[in-house]
Amino acid sequence: xxxxxxxxATLSLSPGERATLSCRASQSVSTYLAWYRQKPGQAPRLxxxxxxxxxxxxxxxFSGSGSGTDFTLTISSLEPEDFAVYxxxxxxxxxxxxxxxxxxxxx
Amino acid sequence: xxxxxxxGGGLVQPGGSxxxxxxxxxxxxxxxxxxxxxxxxxxxLEWVSYISSSGTTIYYADSVKGRFTISRDNAKNSxxxxxxxxxxxxxxxxxxxxxxxxYYYWGQGTLVTVSS
Numbered sequence: 001x002x003x004x005x006x007x008x009a010t011l012s013l014s015p016g017e018r019a020t021l022s023c024r025a026s027q028s029v030s031t032y033l034a035w036y037r038q039k040p041g042q043a044p045r046l047x048x049x050x051x052x053x054x055x056x057x058x059x060x061x062f063s064g065s066g067s068g069t070d071f072t073l074t075i076s077s078l079e080p081e082d083f084a085v086y087x088x089x090x091x092x093x094x095x096x097x098x099x100x101x102x103x104x105x106x107x
Numbered sequence: 108x109x110x111x112x113x114x115g116g117g118l119v120q121p122g123g124s125x126x127x128x129x130x131x132x133x134x135x136x137x138x139x140x141x142x143x144x145x146x147x148x149x150x151x152l153e154w155v156s157y158i159s160s161s162g163t164t165i166y167y168a169d170s171v172k173g174r175f176t177i178s179r180d181n182a183k184n185s186x187x188x189x190x191x192x193x194x195x196x197x198x199x200x201x202x203x204x205x206x207x208x209x210y211y212y213w214g215q216g217t218l219v220t221v222s223s
Binding site: 001034036038043044046048049050055056085087089091094095096097098099100101 | 154213
């Protein structure tokens with residue numbers, strides 16, 4: 001099973017600041033990695049798929065990069081709705097796996 | 108408008124069974140792969156199972172293999188998860204989610220609680 005590790009576990013920033021979230025895979029997943037944002041009590045929302053492609057309707061402040069084992073989600077300027085939990089997910093190999101999440105808190 | 112609506116959750120005793128359903132609308136259900144994803148209270152996301160658009164290819168997480176069965180009825184636009192031998196650690200909100208490249212559409216989830 002491919003294990004995804006996300007860092008940091010918690011990130012405290014202010015609105016308008018830049019956020020950089022990391023996801024590392026235990027083996028190469030090529031670019032078969034997605035990012036999700038989840039707000040309390042809601043289903044996750046797809047942000048990025050295949051490492052760097054923004055999902056439909058996702059603002060340009062979200063960008064994804066990386067390949068192989070190291071990936072980054074960058075939020076260029078945080079909006080109030082961005083304070084939530086972020087998960088990465090790999091679809092390179094069965095079973096599919098999610099990372100443990102990064103909580104983005106308001107500082 | 109794409110909609111996924113789960114149902115069938117509830118309280119069940121350890122060792123019991125439950126069948127979850129996910130009714131789809133707003134898209135051609137038979138053209139899409141589907142998944143079940145769960146989230147234990149206060150915890151992260153866990154992928155549970157996948158089924159191809161035709162139903163011929165199926166995968167499971169190791170934690171549920173041999174106990175859960177995913178299926179679909181394309182004529183009824185419905186996805187199912189038959190859960191048997193339920194354990195306390197299966198307690199979670201269960202979501203159905205469409206796709207494979209990324210799960211753009213999700214249901215609202217249905218809560219399964221396994222407790223005596």
